[in-house]
Amino acid sequence: MFQKKTPTLSSKEAAIQLLSRRDHGEYELYQKLSLKGYEEQDVQAAVNFCIDHNYLDxxxxxxxxxxxxxxxxxxxxxxxxxxxxxxxxxxxxxxxxxxEPQDWFELAKSAAEKKFKGIKAKDQKEYAKQVRFLQYRGYSFEQISYALSGENEE
The missing domain is CATH 1.10.10 (Arc Repressor Mutant, subunit A)
Incomplete structure (x- = not known):
């Protein structure tokens, strides 16, 4: 019913076209080229070409x-x-x-201030909601405690 159409660009051209839009990881580029219908050896050759010419890092x-x-x-x-x-x-x-060093404690604090507008939790349920939000964002418990502590009043 559906046939994979053969790609019009070479695998190298397609790889360079993808990389011209934004940086990709090696695996991500490999996957995208494979999904476009290129043969595995062509995809590997294109990825190696991009690595050799510093297009892919x-x-x-x-x-x-x-x-x-x-x-x-x-x-x-x-x-x-x-x-x-x-x-x-x-x-x-x-x-x-x-x-790319970051101050994760200050980032957690600014994320909490942006989301909760500096309003402290009134009860345990609201505090748990704030903690869950920051956990979902990827902060550790120490960073969350720092962000939600009352020490940030000016």
Missing amino acids: DLRYAKSQVRQHVYKGHGERRIRQELSQKRVADSVIEAAFEQ
Whole structure:
């Protein structure tokens, strides 16, 4: 019924076209090219070509992901999880976090202030809701405690 149409671009051209829009991780680029219908050896050749010519760099990709997620107000745990799901190596993730240092406590505090407008929880149920929100965002319990503590009044 449905036939895979053969791609009109070469796998290298398609890879460069994808990378011209935004940085991709190695695994992510491999997956996208495979879904476009390229043969496995062509996909591998295109990925290797991009790596050799520095068009594809997992560290650069990981650093840009860290910056994007920090801008969105996400915490370290969430960023690590997202990068792991995209199959970025743990050593690359560590290097990205070292090269893009953040004050996670202050980020958690600003995320809480933005969401809850500086209003402290009235009861345990509301406090638990605030904690869950910050946990979902990827902050640790220490960072959440700091963010929700009463020490932030000016």
